[in-house]
Amino acid sequence: PDQAAVAAVRARDAQLTKPPGALGRLEEIVEWLAAWQGAPAPAIARPLVAVYAGNHGVAAQGVSAFPASVTAQMVQNFTSGGAAINQICKAHDIGLKVYELALERPTFDFTQGPAMDEREAAATFAYGFEAIEGGIDLLAPGEMGIGNTTSAAAIYAALFGGPASRWTGRGTGVDDAGLARKNAAIDAALALHARHLSDPLEIMRRLGGREIAAMMGAITAARLNRVPVVLDGFVVCAAAALLHAIAPDAIGHCIAGHVSAEGAHAEVLATLGKKPLLDLGMRLGEGSGAGLAIALIKTALACHRDMATFESAGVSGKSA
Amino acid sequence: PDQAAVAAVRARDAQLTKPPGALGRLEEIVEWLAAWQGAPAPAIARPLVAVYAGNHGVAAQGVSAFPASVTAQMVQNFTSGGAAINQICKAHDIGLKVYELALERPTFDFTQGPAMDEREAAATFAYGFEAIEGGIDLLAPGEMGIGNTTSAAAIYAALFGGPASRWTGRGTGVDDAGLARKNAAIDAALALHARHLSDPLEIMRRLGGREIAAMMGAITAARLNRVPVVLDGFVVCAAAALLHAIAPDAIGHCIAGHVSAEGAHAEVLATLGKKPLLDLGMRLGEGSGAGLAIALIKTALACHRDMATFESAGVSGKSA
Structure with a gap:
């Protein structure tokens, strides 16, 4: 700084x-x-919301209220301008890019083995660097991926201690039986991978998803290029928490855009030492909470x- | 509704x-x-921040960190486009009107007698109706007036029970000695007017200021003309609290834009049953917190x- x-x-x-x-x-x-x-x-002439979309093998365990096909359908919706994040970016003159991460080939079900192999995890992390191309001056990573609150909760449990139920919520709106399956899947994964969870990069590879790996890369590239980052919700903060576990200073350039209604996001932010700008009961992802926060940030700058x-x-x- | x-x-x-x-x-x-x-x-095509400026006789008691001349100077600043609320309104395409309320003639010092006589109080309340002229569809009353957090705190003490120190804060940044003078002035006023504080309109007339009377009128006119109202901070909510004391339903059309860092604003909002949209540690007045909230409200509508x-x-x- x-x-x-x-x-x-x-x-x-x-x-x-x-x-x-x-x-x-x-x-x-x-x-x-x-x-x-x-x-x-300071100036904000080219703020960007970068939405990363990924599919998750663990979705097959029935952890979400929506079918996995929705990830690709929502990418189409982003492209057509029909999602919430489109309206937020349009209203506040924020750029929007969508990165589709091999949706036709979900990650491996992490209850059965690592979600990604080492080569793919590293390549996806590096792919995240592209977010800062084009001279942006403020970055908000966002995400879309059916099953990804399960992945994020598994990461938090691995980083901060389980059981799964300490970190899970209803995501897009899963019912009681689905929530039980979500907890069971995470607890099974924690047991399966138990001997490999002391290294944050191994946690990313084994329990993460492509969007989480790419967002870790995007946040890192932003730091190296003097681009401040606005954190969105529960899933984005899993990427931030992994970086924080590697080195707390790695997310020094990040501000918390909002606190989500999802599960333990407030506890995650407290652990990361981030006080959210907004608390509006949102739990949508897509970078939507961060996008609203950018509206405030731009206004703060205009006043100054x-x-x-x-x-x-x-x-x-x-x-x- | x-x-x-x-x-x-x-x-x-x-x-x-x-x-x-x-x-x-x-x-x-x-x-x-x-x-x-x-x-x-619903639509928001013509949102308005209406700033009411008034001067207060009680300022002579040394209750503010700034001289009373600042009220008129800030009105000039609003007119020239230099204040925070100008930047907020410009950034989010919100109309801004400033109503100057006889600044050269401050209200009477309420430690010595009623701030306003009955005719003036009624006329100022009625003057507030003008805010809704011109077909606005969303209203945020704002205020400027050296000494007006003293008036607002006195109103809260009269409505909800004293002593003064339960309701006072440092306003624009008064020091310990100034805060003691502020508390003493309010406690003296509560004693002086004690037999007349069961009627909210008498509280307005005796302890209020012109901007508070006018904002009560503006909020009332909005209700009668189907214009939703966004409440700003500590002083605006004194107008809302007086209306609420007359009839709780009188502020049903109001949403709390933010919770101020000033004194007991959080307690006031809880008493009024209003959950603030924003909590950014602001304590500026001018409608600034409400203006930022309008940016969120417009975005909510765009999404819908x-x-x-x-x-x-x-x-x-x-x-x-």
């Missing part, structure tokens, strides 16, 4: 026509942008950039 | 390409708009209006 840039932001903020601190977290947001863009006058100063506006400062 | 309109919104929502309930409070927002606009397909349905997008529904 660029502390000189943060100091420049604070110096300007103190001159703006408002009581010190009165914009609350909007002020903190601008400092965060400055710190990680390395810019005393365009407000008058006490001097320019002829407004008196605090009484002596 | 129009329950048929709410039912129409729910019926469409169930067809949109997302799991039921996955957009959380964004779904609730659209239902609220439909209920109070009386429209099965423009998302594809399962049928139109060819997306499978929940598994049987």
Whole structure:
């Protein structure tokens, strides 16, 4: 983080026509942008929501309320402009890219073996680097993948301790029997892979999905290219938690866009030391919570950039 | 509230390409708009932030960190486009009007007598009706007035019980000595006016300010004209709390845009039965928190209006 840039932001903020601190977290947001863009006058001209879509072998265990065919159908919906994230990006002038990750070939069912082999896991991580191409200045990774809250919950259980039920929720709306199957699948996977869960990259490969591997790459590439990252919900934060387990500093450039209604997302954010900007009971994925947060972030920046100063506006400062 | 309109919104929502309930409070927002606009397909084409500026006799008691001259200077700043609320409204295509309420003639110091006489209180309340002229479809009243968190805290103490310190905060950033003066002024006013505080309109007249009276009128006019209202922070909610004390239903059309960092705003909202959309540690007034909330509200409506349905997008529904 660029502390000189943060100091420049604070110096300007103190001159703006408002009581010190009165914009609350909007002020903190601008400092965060400055710190990680390395810019005393941070800018958001090309924000991007990058949605990664993957299919999951574990979906065959009946862990989701929707059939696995929905992943590809929703990718089509993103392309046609019909999903929630399309409306959010359109409303706030945010770029949207969709990365389809071999949907016709789901990952291996992790209750039976590793979800990905080593070569595929590494290649998918590296594929995530593409997100930062084209000169973007703010990134929100998003995801779509029937079964992926099962994968995310398995990752949390592996990282932070089980049982599965500590981390699972109803995802897209699974019923009691489905939730029981979800917990059973995760607990079986934790037992099967037990001897390999001390290494976060092995957790990613064994219990993750392609979208989670790619998002880890995207978040990492953003860090290396001074692009601040807005975290979305339960599944995106599994990628962040894996990076955090490798090195806490690896997600220093990430802000939590929102806290999801899904399962243990609030606990995950607390563990990662991230205080969410929004708490709207959302649990959709697609980068939707992060996209809404970008609307706030852009507004915070507009206030900082365009407000008058006490001097320019002829407004008196605090009484002596 | 129009329950048929709410039912129409729910019926469409169930067809949109997302799991039921996955957009959380964004779904609730659209239902609220439909209920109070009386429209099965609610719209926000002309949202308005209406900022009321007033000066307060009690400012002479040294209750604020800023001199009273700042009220008029900030009105000039609103007019020139330099304040935070200007940037927020510009970013999200929200109309902004500023109503200056006889700034050269502050209300009477309520530690010495009623802030307003009966005629002025009634006229100012009625003046608030103008906010809804011009066919607006969403209203956020905002305010500016050095000393007005003292007035708001006095109103809460009168409505919900004292002492002053239960309701006061540092406003624009008053120091310990100033906070002590603020508490002393309110406690003195509560004693002076004690025999007249059972009637909310008398509380408004004796302890309120012109901006609070005008906002009560604006909120009331909105209700009568099917215009939903977004509440801002600590001072705006004093107007709402007075209306609520007259009849709880009088603020049924209001949603809480945010919870302020000021004093007891969270407790006020809980008492009014309003759950805030945003919690960003803001304490600026001007309608700034409500303005940001309007950005979310507009996005919620865009999702509801423009998302594809399962049928139109060819997306499978929940598994049987």
